[in-house]
Amino acid sequence: MTSGDALPVGDAPPRAAGRRAGIRQVAELAGVSMSTVSNVLNNPQLVASATRGRVRDAMERVGYVRNGAARRLRGAPSPVVGCVLLDAANAYFATVARGIEDRLAEDGCLLVQCSTDMRGEREARYLRLLEEQGVRGVIISPVAAPLPELVRLGQRGTPVVLLDHPCDGAELCAVTVDDAAGGALAARHLLAAGQREVAFVRCGPPLRSLAERLAGVRAAFADAGLDPDARVTEIAVRATTAAGVAEEAIPRILALSPRPDAVICGNDAAALGVYRGLREHGVAVPDDIGVVGYDDVDFAAELSPALTTVRQPAYDVGRAAADLLLRSPGAGHRHEQVTFAPALIERGSTRRGARG
Numbered sequence: 578m579t580s581g582d583a584l585p586v587g588d589a590p591p592r593a594a595g596r597r598a599g600i601r602q603v604a605e606l607a608g609v610s611m612s613t614v615s616n617v618l619n620n621p622q623l624v625a626s627a628t629r630g631r632v633r634d635a636m637e638r639v640g641y642v643r644n645g646a647a648r649r650l651r652g653a654p655s656p657v658v659g660c661v662l663l664d665a666a667n668a669y670f671a672t673v674a675r676g677i678e679d680r681l682a683e684d685g686c687l688l689v690q691c692s693t694d695m696r697g698e699r700e701a702r703y704l705r706l707l708e709e710q711g712v713r714g715v716i717i718s719p720v721a722a723p724l725p726e727l728v729r730l731g732q733r734g735t736p737v738v739l740l741d742h743p744c745d746g747a748e749l750c751a752v753t754v755d756d757a758a759g760g761a762l763a764a765r766h767l768l769a770a771g772q773r774e775v776a777f778v779r780c781g782p783p784l785r786s787l788a789e790r791l792a793g794v795r796a797a798f799a800d801a802g803l804d805p806d807a808r809v810t811e812i813a814v815r816a817t818t819a820a821g822v823a824e825e826a827i828p829r830i831l832a833l834s835p836r837p838d839a840v841i842c843g844n845d846a847a848a849l850g851v852y853r854g855l856r857e858h859g860v861a862v863p864d865d866i867g868v869v870g871y872d873d874v875d876f877a878a879e880l881s882p883a884l885t886t887v888r889q890p891a892y893d894v895g896r897a898a899a900d901l902l903l904r905s906p907g908a909g910h911r912h913e914q915v916t917f918a919p920a921l922i923e924r925g926s927t928r929r930g931a932r933g
Contacts, residue, residue: 598639607635659707661717665692668874676895697721736905759919760793772838822850839867867927882925
């Protein structure tokens with residue numbers, strides 16, 4: 578039978594229980610050579626459309642599944658990419674992960690997503706497991722891993738792309754958003770409305786991105802001729818849930834003298850907690866205290882009043898990180914840092930003029 582003949586009618590040949598079908602069985606059933614089956618798998622553009630259809634039909638009939646471990650032994654790259662996020666349940670990171678997944682899918686890759694819950698020991702364990710599994714690379718929003726260790730991970734053969742963290746001159750690729758610019762946007766918006774006393778609420782561990790947002794707030798106050806040490810108060814809480822932020826942050830905010838005109842939150846999840854806590858204490862948003870969030874996740878526009886926030890292009894950040902990773906193993910690769918600009922989204926939580 579030649580490779581152009583029709584697929585024989587009948588059942589696929591039996592195989593022993595528990596045994597994987599191989600390309601030999603596929604080739605016999607489709608009436609083609611094993612090299613033709615290999616081309617359908619690895620270089621389908623080299624095989625005529627009708628032949629590809631017969632081979633794929635034969636694969637279905639014999640239950641053929643590619644052996645990824647065997648392919649990697651022959652030097653083929655793994656199709657699996659690890660993604661280590663600070664908090665996979667956070668709406669911002671969920672959108673980032675979707676951008677990563679969609680870009681990887683275009684190249685036939687699979688995403689394995691891990692959440693560190695902002696715990697360093699968990700991050701270290703995931704990195705070790707992903708390396709042991711021989712993943713194609715790792716995209717990571719680091720909480721604790723020092724950059725030199727991530728560089729060494731790349732040198733051992735597992736490319737690394739930083740997410741929401743600059744490369745700081747290290748031999749790594751990175752995708753970031755200008756957090757200092759985002760903090761300055763929030764502060765300038767409040768200053769334009771005459772609000773001069775601000776609390777900055779940071780929840781969870783002291784991440785670099787949050788420190789840079791606070792630095793941007795302080796810089797905007799300094800540029801306006803106001804002393805940030807006197808006008809900007811950082812409220813750092815351990816909680817990461819809305820209920821926890823409400824319980825920890827609000828009593829401290831309301832105890833400040835003078836009471837803040839507005840609260841800038843390190844992310845929208847913290848803003849949700851601030852909303853809840855202020856309402857429980859009978860403080861109206863924005864009439865008594867304005868609130869600005871950060872991220873512009875889906876629920877921000879659904880709050881009442883709708884939340885003024887700093888938008889990060891989360892989906893584009895994810896796609897860019899995946900794109901850098903997919904390009905990183907190439908010959909002559911040069912490490913890149915992609916930086917996106919944030920944007921202020923003004924809504925009802927700050928729409929008011931200066932106090933009289």
